[in-house]
Amino acid sequence: MIVDKSGIIIRPETPSEYESVNKLIYEAFTESHGIEIGQFMMNHFAEERQKETFVPELSLVAVLNDGTIIGEIAIHETDIATKNGKITQLTLSQSAVLPEYRMHGIMRMLVEYALDKAKNMGYGAVFLGGNPNLYSRFGFEASSKYGIYHKDRNKWGDEGFMVCKLKPDALDGITGTTSYYGG
Numbered sequence: 001m002i003v004d005k006s007g008i009i010i011r012p013e014t015p016s017e018y019e020s021v022n023k024l025i026y027e028a029f030t031e032s033h034g035i036e037i038g039q040f041m042m043n044h045f046a047e048e049r050q051k052e053t054f055v056p057e058l059s060l061v062a063v064l065n066d067g068t069i070i071g072e073i074a075i076h077e078t079d080i081a082t083k084n085g086k087i088t089q090l091t092l093s094q095s096a097v098l099p100e101y102r103m104h105g106i107m108r109m110l111v112e113y114a115l116d117k118a119k120n121m122g123y124g125a126v127f128l129g130g131n132p133n134l135y136s137r138f139g140f141e142a143s144s145k146y147g148i149y150h151k152d153r154n155k156w157g158d159e160g161f162m163v164c165k166l167k168p169d170a171l172d173g174i175t176g177t178t179s180y181y182g183g
Contacts, residue, residue: 008106009063010113012056013072021061021072022046028096041094045074048093053077057121058090060114062097062106071097073110075118075126080148082176089170090118091178092128111138115164124170127163127178140164147175 013021022042030038048054053076062071073095079086092114097106115138118126127143128135129150143149144158148171153161165171 006104007065008070008109009065010060010109011063013059013061013069017061017069018046018049020069024069024072024098025094025096028098031099041096045094048074048076051076055090058114058118060110060117062110070101071095071106071110073114075114078127078178080174080176080178081151082174087174087176089178090123090126092126092130108138115139115166119166124167125163125165127161129161132159132162135162135164138164143178146171149177151177151179 022045025045026038026042028038029041049059055076058075060073061069063069074093075090076093077088078091079088092111095107095110097110115126126140127148128140130140132140132142140162141164142159143161143163146163148163149158150161163171
């Protein structure tokens, strides 16, 4: 758990908060991308929690002193399919901050804390599909640089499917494909 100078707490979500986090995801994505995407992302995350790839310790919330959940991030396990078998790493499934709390560093707190926690848990890399301009500031770079591609390469392109190495040698000698979401 981390508490920043403004009193915002970053900690794992609890099962009793799933409904509140689902609503947050819906509201955040609806505001930015419309109702259809908001509904998709909310349903997607609810389904992801049921999979073996779900890592409860890496499903985090940003909470105000009064208990209001204002942001979330979820990182799941994913496999890199290589010629020598599968290698398990992580994928940043989604992150969201309520519209009225954006531009206050909450997303940065969530991402940095989640990456640090994943590293401390022994993971070596986190993948994601997203905007290179946004995620490069957190240390993400094109995974194609390491010979690792998304299984649906046409969707993300070589620049939009990214990786953040948590350990310098995490991807040494590894090439293959993975998927954006867990599994």
